[in-house]
Amino acid sequence: MAGTDRSQSSLAGGPPLILCRPQLGENVGAAARAMLNCGLTELRLVAPRDGWPNERARAAAAGADAVLEGARLFATLGDAVADLTHLFAATARPRDHAAPVIIPRAAGLELRALVARGARPGLLVGPEREGLTNEELGLADTVVTARLNPAFSSLNLAQAVLLLGYEWLEAGEQPPAPADEAAPKAELVAFLARLEAELDACARDAGAVQHSEVDPTLRGLFQRARPTSRELRTLHGVVSNLLRRRS
């Protein structure tokens, strides 16, 4: 399974991937292959157990040699992430830590947003079996945990790398957002409040005594659509125009 319609722009600017204390060379190689599948090319290795360079890694990389050859070796995780502004750590079942926990899909979107702002985020994957220590996890700003079969949730190292890389790539292919960002919530609240006030006045004119609320269904609709500031201005204009209509 592979693809051809991936746009070049979504391949550029991928974050570095840090493998912390990986054990098997095969897994490092398979991770490099998964990285390159997703257009990630910057590999950083923290104290790989079986030494570096590693022949088994090369065999498992299945052609992703350039990623392995460009890999940089670090003694500690702290050294490996020194230049990064934001660290996303993939973990097994979330432990008791302060960082927010998100799914890979959300991580892909956040990574895109950070890179677009000129930030320098990185992806961290811990060693097979034991995972990251609490101290290592303490360097993470965000924890990434996939929603999997809770009875069998342990992913192979390269599989975890693939999910992170895949969601990074997919996040670069989102349907274009509306011309500008969703308006601040305050603007939406203000529009709904105005609509409610106008409908209330209409109901009073018609002789109703009861307060007329904007149907909660309608609030749901507008929440879902996440209107932009421009769209809210247009909606205000529509309400004004309808109100001006001579009876």
Added chain:
Amino acid sequence: MAGTDRSQSSLAGGPPLILCRPQLGENVGAAARAMLNCGLTELRLVAPRDGWPNERARAAAAGADAVLEGARLFATLGDAVADLTHLFAATARPRDHAAPVIIPRAAGLELRALVARGARPGLLVGPEREGLTNEELGLADTVVTARLNPAFSSLNLAQAVLLLGYEWLEAGEQPPAPADEAAPKAELVAFLARLEAELDACARDAGAVQHSEVDPTLRGLFQRARPTSRELRTLHGVVSNLLRRRS
């Protein structure tokens, strides 16, 4: 990386996965592990090259033994898919075939829809390197192709299985749809036409000579929100109420 918040309902009813002429036992085992990570348990094997059962498969399954033990062996792909109503085939670069080509995310949603309707879909993954033959691909109703790095798009067998299983699972965790389905397009078109007519009348009342169109931005907003029939009725009510307001 693993998860705990996967709901039981999204794990049930997973489609069978058919591995057609797989070569390495390791890959069959790794595929079984990826399947179970995603709650898929029904494995069908068509003519595995290295024989069956296979010790290397068991070692690579990392505990997904139940999937391997339950695997069913078939001589031909036709036999393996005889009871299925819809076949999704993962392929490398799409070739010249009649079946529609979709990405894994869309496949996950289509699989959910088919299972919900009581259909019996299956997932097909071909052998390492050579892939499915044209004859085998001819049995597929839909081709699934991930958007990857076009310069290095060949996924390991188990990685392809993971992406399919992962998107099946994610599709079971979509945010709940509005109480009912999106209204037929005709209802949305009718609402926008009415809004345009009313705004036009307002503009004429105000002395304008120009035809007043509903702002295209606003059309985009409503298209995006995909209103339900109930929401459209509420919107009609809002317009009627605003028009009734005494000046």
